[in-house]
Amino acid sequence: MRTMTRAVLVGLLATLAAAPPASAETVRIGFITSLSGPAGIIGKHMKDSVELALDHLGRRVGGLDVEVIYGDDQQKPDVGKQVADEMLKKHKVHFVSGIIWSNVMLAVAPVVTRERVFMIGTNAGPHQLAGKDCSEYFFTTSWQNDQTPEAMGKYMTDQGLTDVHIMAPNYAAGKDMLSGFKRYFRGRIIAEVYTQVNQPDYQAEISQIRAANPKAVFVFYPGAMGIQFVKQYAQAGLREQIPLYSVYTIDEVTLPALKEAALGIWETRYWSPDLSNEANTKYVSDFRKKYGYTPAFYGAQSYDGVMLIDAAVRAVKGDLANKAGMIAAMRKADYKSTRGPYKYNLNHFPIENFYLLKTVRTPEGEFAMQIQKTVFENHKDAYAKDCGMQW
Amino acid sequence: MAISRRAIVLAAGAVLLALVPPVAGLLNQPFYVDLFRRMMIFAIAALSLDLILGYGGMVSFGHAAYLGIGAYAVGIFAFYGVDNGFLQWSVAIAASAAAALVIGVISIRTSGVYFIMITLAFTQMLYYLGISLETYGGDNGMPLKTRSQFAGLVDLRNPSAFYYVVLALLLLFLLLGRRLVDARFGMVIRSARSNEPRARAIGFAPFRYKLAAFVLAGGACGLAGALLANQTEYLTPDFMHWTRSGEIMFMVILGGMRTLFGPVLGAVVLLGLEDVLSALTEHWQIILGPFLVVVVLFAKRGLFGLVSRDG
Amino acid sequence: MLLVLEQGLNGLQYGVMLFLMAAGLTLVFGIMNLVNLAHGSLYMVGAYLATAFARWTGSFVLGALLALPATLLVGVVVEVIALRTLYERDHLDQVLATFGLILFFNELVAIVWGRAAIYTSLPPSLSGSFVLLPGLRYPTYRALVILVGVAAAVFLYVLVTSTRLGMLIRAGASNRTMVAALGVNIRRLYTLVFGLGAALAGLAGLMAGPIYAVQPGMGEQILIQVFVVIIIGGIGSIRGAVAGAMVVGMVDTLGRAFLRPTLSTIVSPAAADKAGPALASMLIYLMMAAVLFFRPQGLFPTRGR
Structure with a gap:
């Protein structure tokens, strides 16, 4: 019995100690998507695209070292919220990104933006977040559902x-x-x-x-x-x-x-693999080369998500505390998007073709x-x- | 000695759980307060299931229904701007108990696998009902704008305060559950599990006792649902999905049936494993699945049986 | 009127699929007293194997013929490794252990074939539709499903009523100790019955492949309905499985087709639009609760359970 208690305590302390220390030189991105279960295939398109984006950026985001922590929401809103809490409080991320499902997004986005952390959606675009529940800290690289x-x-x-x-x-x-x-x-x-x-x-x-x-x-x-x-x-x-x-x-x-x-x-x-622009051609051909299959729009949006973050961090010269500066930078959408150039609407949803x-x-x-x-x-x-x- | 050993485990568990917020604070890892709070909420749900499953022998495959009803009770009140926690939580308990009464009256007439399936069927109906409630978000569910308010008594927005509320409720249910199963009531439902005709022969009407246990368990799980809504600050019909019922059931078995404390351990271990494994590999279910099988096959009395080997 | 007939055929076809799944499940339950949630996984395995073999041999029929014994084999292996020890356990342990098997199989399939739904081909002769009656075109493949399903039902009926194996199955279902006492190798009988159930699930799966999406977790989409079927029919009874499958197939199909239009003649069309789909999805569960309320052992109760 006593050994059991000790084991639990030691285990607990070990997990706590294993958590990464907060450091200023690394951009930490928590990428939440569905990795297990039937929807795991969408998660795979997204995760592979994030990795490709990091390759293209030379494994640095905005000139800083980068660490991406992937989280599995299991397609359940409460698990998504739990994972988001973990990203915020344990990994102390600067950006949360990803999220396929509207219901998971509705559960996660307020929790993230409340902490004044950026939520970069790369798929779900529920109308609440485009309308009355919009936030300075919420951006999406996809679309509004409608x-x-x-x-x-x-x-x-x-x-x-x-x-x-x-x-x-x-x-x-x-x-x-x-x-x-x-x-x-x-x-x-x-x-x-x-x-x-x-x-x-x-x-x-x-x-x-x-x-x-x-x-x-x-x-x-x-x-x-x-x-x-x-x-x-x-x-x-x-x-x-x-x-x-x-x-x-x-x-x-x-x-x-x-x-x-x-x-x-x-x-x-809004996008297709055959959409002809420089960024997209590079994305699609390198994606096919690296993974051997054709990416879907879920992937293109996730690739764009990393690029948008890169542009934001670059604009503030790596000063991750300068959130106003990053908001201003992201509003310009000044990066090479796979859909071609676009502008942000007042609610941080793209105005796009x-x-x-x-x-x-x-x-x-x-x-x-x-x-x-x-x-x-x-x-x-x-x-x-x-x-x-x-x- | 038997009792003391169990008591030690219990006390040690309570102390460990009580230490989570200060230790997490010390290590600057507030996330663990959230994680353990979530574990304890599911522990309450598992505990309530143990009452009917372990003691009453009623294998309910629809316990997630009450989790959903409790959550919706809080959510619907909050939707209309009523955030009084006393009211929300009482209605959560009452509504789940009422649903359990209706489901119980019909289901307890059946037994064995029919009982498993009819409880499942009712939960499926409630799940589809939840999806069709468009006002409350349909399948998307809806956010809980504010956590339940207790007239300034406690502030659930404070993670530690909320944590201790959940811990207190968990301990309360453990004590109440203990009292209940040791009382005449508990003896009747236990005897009904092992030999229903005999119980009837010595003059008890097991149906009524079983129904009462079913309703109590539903109410308790409804409270867990209310807590879960506050924990997630979001609620969806997904709380009532049948796999969720399976998970709660597994917490009971993993920890050890008919022990009350076992399900608590089961909830902590299962959710802990999920958190650790899913960080390691996206194929974590291929580890969790056989783990389930092995526990069922070889650890008949669950983890609690291993920890407190005293019968 | 033709539409009602066509929807009736659709209901029959859905019922046939349900029956193939239900027959294996109810046999295994009736004889070994085992609640097998992983039955849906065998259905999934059947669909995957048929697709894989069809791709390998280049022939849909060959693929199907190979997949059947292969699924039977998978069933036997699962029985011997994991399920054999569960027969004497209570239903609770069985539900949980087989729930674990579901997780395992879904992940295994995801690792082997990937998480994306895979492509299942049909020979051109089967992929179109034909004129069944003047004014009524019906998909060829669905007609084939009905034929195969009915043939399988007849085969099962003959097997159970007029062969030695069937006699043992019937005897095993009513008195297992007696069968063992008579010198029958009960373990081998159990393995055989489980394999048979697995092959039936595999048959349902391989026929489902060209219609449904072949992907991890496909078994759970149909599993719950199959349980409703055997509960309504009475667990352990093949006759019950036939009746239950037809009732569920018809009620579900006709409910989806006609409930909303019928409702809109009673209440306002807007209300019918809201209530119709919700009610249609709850219909079979309502029916199951109602059946159990009046007949707690299902429509065709088997003795001794």
Whole structure:
């Protein structure tokens, strides 16, 4: 018994002592994403991109040594919050970055910004953080959730499409996506269907679509749900009959599992591997060289996140205590982004272009998403007006 | 001697836990206050499950439901600007107990694997209900703007104060639980576990006792949910996911069933392992999984059984 | 009317998938008294192996044929190494140990094949749809799933009712000591039954591959529904598994298709839009609670449990 107690005490002290000391010469970045579980693949795209960004920067950020601590949120908000606390209080990080899921972001961002530490989001863009809950310490290198479906709504309106069937999983993101779509879509919507989260089989819904025979179908089915829906849609023979338009459903993560089932399906997005600019070409080709697969937008955003931090630290010449200076620097977005140059809106969300993408078979016989045209130039999100920040 | 040995372990545990904030403060590592507080909150949930699982033999695979209900009770009040902790926490307990009553009335009629699955089914229903509550954020959940307020008595925003509140509640539940299982009430549910017809034959109505235990455990876990909402300052239907029920169950088994203190140890070790392993490798579940199997296969009486070998 | 028929077929097809999973689970429970949460992992293993073998041989059918015995083998190995010692333990230990196995298998698959969903191909002859009735096109592959599932059910029925193995299975389910006393090697019987259950799960998995996303954790998406099936049917009963699978398949499919439109004739369409999807996802759990309230042992209770 006594040995047990002693062992516990010694163990406790050892863990405490093993924590790194705070030092001024090293930039510490806590990168939180989902590394375990089904979503771990997205986490991998992000982590690999962060490492590539560090390679490109010669393993220094803003001229200082850098240490990146990765944290696994397990896709759970409370675990994400716990990991964020660990980043702040144990690792004493200067920046928290990453985060895939809106709900994890909503739990983590306030905790980080409250401590006057920077939260550099590299995926989730919930409307609360773009609107009333915006913060000087919060920046994102991605988008506000609604912007992408808005672009699709705009494009389908421009095409004169009407009698559209729209679908999404029955959860907050699904509802946001459809409301974003409806904000810009002017045609008639004949049915708005919400399915169960993580539902594997969509045949019942597909039969309903066939019976209703709409002119087009618009869906939001991220991850495995998208793979399932798109496969089943193609197998039912509907892909040739009723064109499918989607957002966050087909990307470089799901495409390898879909291949020809995704051919001809339309997406909108702010970025694509074939987007032509110097930074992106370098990012995509080096990424493929180093890891042997094609990065998805999750990765591009994470790469940009590190570059944004680098620009901020560089601007204050390594004085990490100069937070006002870093805020001012980041607002300029003065770095080589993979999406090309962009500006920040007052709420620290990018004002950026959105493109129409299509799944095609390349001459080499591979499947890829390719940019067809620009739908929005310098598109702002709808919530910035609710954010009181002025600068 | 048997009792004293167990008492020593208990006292040592309490002292160790009480020392966490000062030691963390000394080492300038306040994170450990958060981590251990989270462990203790899950310890309360595991402890309440032990009451029905260990003593009552009711294998509830839906204990996370009360965690969720307790959290939502706090969150919904806070949403409407009511942050009085006395009110929030009482409603958290009452609402979870009420839910446990409804679930219990239907479930306790069944036994064995049917009981496991029906409790799971109810939790799934509550999980989907949580997802469909759009006003309260749906699946995203919602932030808790302010932690529960106790009229200036304690300030939960102070990490150490909150820590000691949780510790006090944990010790209180340990003592209450001990009293309860040693009392006539506890004897009845224990006898109902080992031999229900006999209990009925000597004149007890096990159903009512089992139901009462089920409701008590639900209420206690509801309080853990209220604490968890305050700890996370955020609440989501994810608190009610079925894997969460599995985790709480595992804390009980890992620590040792029917010991009350065991589940506390189980919660501390499991969450500690998760924290350490996930920092080491993203494949930490391949270590945790077989660890579960090995504990179940070889450490029948859990970690507490190893520490206090006195039967 | 055609739509109702088509949705009925969809329900049948979903029911068939559920049945293949449920049959193995209920057999293992009925005979060894083992609650196996890791049954979903065997389904996942079946899907992965079929995909891997199909890629290796270049043929979907060959891949499927190889995956079946391979999954059976995996099942046997798991039984011998981990589960054998669990038969005498209570349900709680079984639930936890097999929960641990889920974590293990998901990570193992992630390490071997990566975390991303993998591509599963179908021969062109199966990937389209055909005209079943005038005005009713149905996906060819789904029709095949129904046929295979029904064939598997018939095979199981014949196996259980008219073979020596089936006799032992039935005997083992009702009185295990007696079977052992009669000189039957009960351990080998158990291993065999577990392997059979694993192969059935593998069959469900390999048929699911081309429809669903093949990725770590895919087993848990269907596992809970399968438990609902065997609880409604009555644990240990193959007949119950058939009934439960059909009921759940139909209720779930028809609920998703018709609940919202039906609700909107009763309450306002806006309210139906809100309540419909939530209610549809709770439907099978509500049904299970209701069944257990009136029949605590399920629809087809087996004796002695």
